[in-house]
Amino acid sequence: MKTAVTAPADDLLLNPAWVDGREFGGLPWIEVDPREPFGANVLRLGDTLLSAAPHTRARLEARGFVVRAVEVSKLAKAEAGVTCCSLIVTV
Numbered sequence: 854m855k856t857a858v859t860a861p862a863d864d865l866l867l868n869p870a871w872v873d874g875r876e877f878g879g880l881p882w883i884e885v886d887p888r889e890p891f892g893a894n895v896l897r898l899g900d901t902l903l904s905a906a907p908h909t910r911a912r913l914e915a916r917g918f919v920v921r922a923v924e925v926s927k928l929a930k931a932e933a934g935v936t937c938c939s940l941i942v943t944v
Contacts (some may be wrong), residue, residue, distance in 0.1 A: 859895050861902050861918055867909070868894045885909040893922075929932065 858868040858877060866882035871890070885892030885906065892909030895902045902918055904910045905925040913920050 857893060859893050859897070861895060861897060861913060867895060869912070885910055886912060 858915050861867050861883070861892060865923055865927045866877055866886060868882050872893075872935060886908030889906040889909050892904070892906030894906075895904045895909075895913070895914075901936055902913060902920045903923045904913065904920050905923050907922065910920045
């Protein structure tokens with residue numbers, strides 16, 4: 854699911870055109886760049902987003918987000934992305 858929709862902020866969604874953003878509680882959304890259908894797979898770490906999609910990353914940066922580029926070509930071979938390789942740890 855996180856490949857299709859993620860939340861770069863608590864009140865904003867990031868999703869590709871093939872997911873209807875209206876189905877998610879009426880939250881506003883940013884569409885990923887159409888050249889990057891899996892561009893919604895971003896990971897939020899505090900105030901920083903990790904993204905492997907350069908065109909979608911530019912859209913997020915234009916909205917004021919701090920985005921770090923990550924290389925995931927090896928993960929993509931196994932159909933994985935940054936959200937697949939993350940763990941939630943509570944202290």
